[in-house]
Amino acid sequence: MIAYIIKRLLISIPVLFGISVLVFFMVRLVPGDTVTAMLGNSYTPEQAEALRAKYGLDEPLITQYALWLKNVVQGDFGYSQFTNTPVLEAILARLPITIELATLSVLIAIIIAIPLGTIAAIRRNSKFDYGASLFGMLGISIPNFWLGTLMILFLSLYAGLFPSGGFVGLAESVWGNLQSMILPAIALGTAVAAVAMRMTRSSMLEVTNQDYIKMARAKGVSNSRLIIKHALKNALVPVVTVLGIQTGYLLGGSVVVEQIFGLPGVGQLALQAITNRDYALLQGTILFIGSAFVIINLIVDIVYGFLNPQIRY
């Protein structure tokens, strides 16, 4: 097990390194020169040279990259001109909101997916099963930004059940916070629920067909006990994996969903970094999101290992 964890860690390092390279050079490709942007109308070649030297922009790209990486490793992501704060500070200030959104989405997804998938598997080929399949397909087809828009329209504007946007801090009001998060979490969680439901269903089917379940059944263990005790536990393994895979979706979806609902999270920050051409912030946020993805997947893999010790490493 430990050997496996170490091995996974070692694989992650080149990927993280690759992410940093890609982020750095990708952002360099975004048109617009920081120096001319700073000087603007009062541009003279001498001033531009001086500024380039000051920011190390006259060095070869590789040197610049090394310098940047060195700073990043030390926790210095640079300074965001847009938020007027160090990049890391800006990200950390918004991180709790995105984490809360993602967690709530996953919770909602699990609450929907596991019972639905389990029942669908037990009553295979029933009307319920078909209904669940339909939900599974619709859930991944419906654009989260449209779902969000619809919920604002019908649940907030017409029915007046929820605030239509804006963020209430957890410290300010727990209830208000939940109210402001619930619709975005549903918008983001629906697709995850759909995928997790399909996964639960198929792994339940597989598990219930395995010999030891058949054996238990033959021994007269009651059906519901069987499902909960044996089958469900084993079927959770692939569900965990799916949730891991969906991390990327959650992080990307948060860009769109946070924008619609006006939640000041990391996704919205990344979008602002792009629209404002805030290079340091852009580098910081995408590096952060990419690394978060790799690390979460690492954790999921390890959890997976614990859940399913039969796997040989």
Added chain:
Amino acid sequence: MNDIWYQFKKNKIAMFGLIMISIFILSAIVAPILAPYDPYKMSGGESLAGPSLAHWLGTDQFGRDILSRIIYGTRISLQVGIISVGISLVAGTIIGVVAAYYGKWVDHVLSRLTDVMFSFPDILLALVIMAILGPSLTNLMIAIGIVYTPIFARIARGSVLTIKHSLYIDAAKSMGISNVKIMWKHILPNSMAPLIVQVTLSFAFAILAEAALSFLGLGVSPDTPSWGIMLSEGKNWMESAWWIAVFPGIAITMAVFSFNVMGDGLRDALDPKLKNESS
């Protein structure tokens, strides 16, 4: 082939997808005949009119007919789908086949590269690429194409690996057939099934991605009748004119749904063993 079709036909929901897709393709082709109005035509007197006999799905702020714009929108969505999926298919397959066939360091480098690209949420990666390329329909298709390349690379690599050491490849090698020829003639055809499934599913992704990017204002020119643009404009009118946002959303959902169920159906038909695995 008949067997596959037989399998596919049994899947009612997948058939529904196929029919819907046919309808979409057809409306894209005959859009000028089908659409009751010019999708660009503005008429000040009819702005923000609700669904009526004259305008079945209502009009937008400029008095443009929503139905006509949705019909023309199929062209944009299909165009984005075909070209961007084409880009990912070609680029991804080449990368995957080369990686698997040559193995060793080539495989390592290319696989890590795909891992790295997988580490970015697709929308975010597309947004950054759009920022690099600038806003236009062509660039949008390139961006989406790049984003979905790693999926194809991974699939192609996987299926090549499973057959790489089979006897007939070895035989071909021993006969002195060139590497490129082996890849093209023998390995690729055997990797087709999963690729076809992925192509169908990627259409769904591409349509969604175009809509999302346009929705965020980083997509095509603002007067283009793209579903995403329509949705993006519609959200400004939610309270007074719900139809502007609701109908294009239905169109997107239907199109994505159709490609998804058809992809699912194809997977089941092509390889029953894969049945019910998640996309």
Added chain:
Amino acid sequence: MRFKSFILVMIALLFVVAGCTDPTESTDSGGDDSGDQEAGDGGTLTISDLSEAQSLDPHMVTDAASMRYIENMYSTMFRYVAGEYGEVEGELVEDYELSEDETTYTFTLHEGVTFHNGDALTSEDVKYSFERMMEDGVRKDQFSAVESIETPSETEVVVNLEQPIAPFLTFLAYPMNAIVNQTVVEENGGELDSVDAGSGPFELNEWTKDQEMVLDKFDDYFKEGKPHLDQVVWRAIPDETARTTAIRNGEIDIILQAQPKNVERLEQAEGVNVEEVLGTYWEYVGFNVEDDVMENKQVRQAIAWAVDRDAINETVKFGQAVPLRGGNIPENHWAHMEEEVYPERDLDKARELLEEAGYGDGLELSMKVSNNQSQIDAAQMIKQQLKEVGIELEVVSQENSVFFEQLGSGDFQSTVVGWVGFVDPDEYLYNIFHTEGMYNQQNYSNPEVDQLLEQGRKEMDQEKRKEIYAEAQKIIAEDAPMVFLYANPQISAIRDRVEGFNVDPTVTTISLENTKVAQ
């Protein structure tokens, strides 16, 4: 730093919808509601603007949202007169004298003004603030003619200028040209991004970015009996619909800037009043006159005749803007030009001009716009309108940062964009149309206009200035480096428990010190 701030100023300027109301209207709103109690001292007022502020440093900020917080925390030398757009009156300045040669101002400050930390505000602080603005401030060009500042006594400040500057007092009334507390600035290492170094009616209590800004009444404010409110809370609600819902539910008292399309809905809401004045935010079609096609005056004029200002106003602004058919200074300003250069749309004239220019067979042009939805909408309509005279327009919408960069560097053929926040006619014209103007993105140059603008900048007599600027506006309109579209209203939605809030063309909220709420 210049260009960066220039971009930001423009973003700030361009995105705010400005407007204003007769101050007398706002004082008795909601008086007919039974059970309403008399508005008196005390209470909390909650207000919401378009976007969240970025910094609290008056001399550095360029975004409009930051200015709304700052102007309530700081005092300025002069202030805008409520309800009289373009006029200013003394604030910290009790009295002033201008020398014979019109280059030396002697300001006498109010006695007994204190900063929020208890320090006395003296002439030294004024001098320090001026120098801070002149050294690193983003608006230092407004002070470029200042030669020296002297402080003969604690309450006297003498400012020597190189030449007469007609809009100088207007600049001093600009809410961001505020007087800061030297001690506080130095304690904070020169940065005021999140601290309060002011002497204004309200002091900083707590600022939670992207959530809320709480300002408390400053008990030792130098104006006796003011402010009336105990607390002002700014809520960050970036979404338009959410803001509208919030005021209808009574969660907020004021939407500072409401969109024209929501006016009707807000008017129908119970307990909400909509107040509207013609604002300072004007929009135009801009051309790069150095472009191969656009350098042709006839093409520009043809577009000016072919654009249907009324139709765009009707669809995009719901008829609430005021079309600009002559110059760019709106009609509520003393320097407005009466004459209409383009009284109504004339397609024949447009075709004729295109024919003369050699584009009788048609012409293809590109138009760049930002992410501003109403400008995107206007561009789409202009595209259709120009089609009628054979001009094929390609509209590209870009992220704001890219758009403004390209606008500044002349990388565009045509655009739809706007300016906001000007008060003096010099601001409306000099920097935009003078050959050497800082914001002359059109690359427009006409020696006659240059001369008029230089003359207007030095002339202290308002009547004479009015004539000079009328002439300049006429020539500019005829040269058509821009096709002026319309001036937008500044619309605020205010709950009827609020009294004494003045909706100002410049969107300033300095009237909050006079505002009361019914409990």
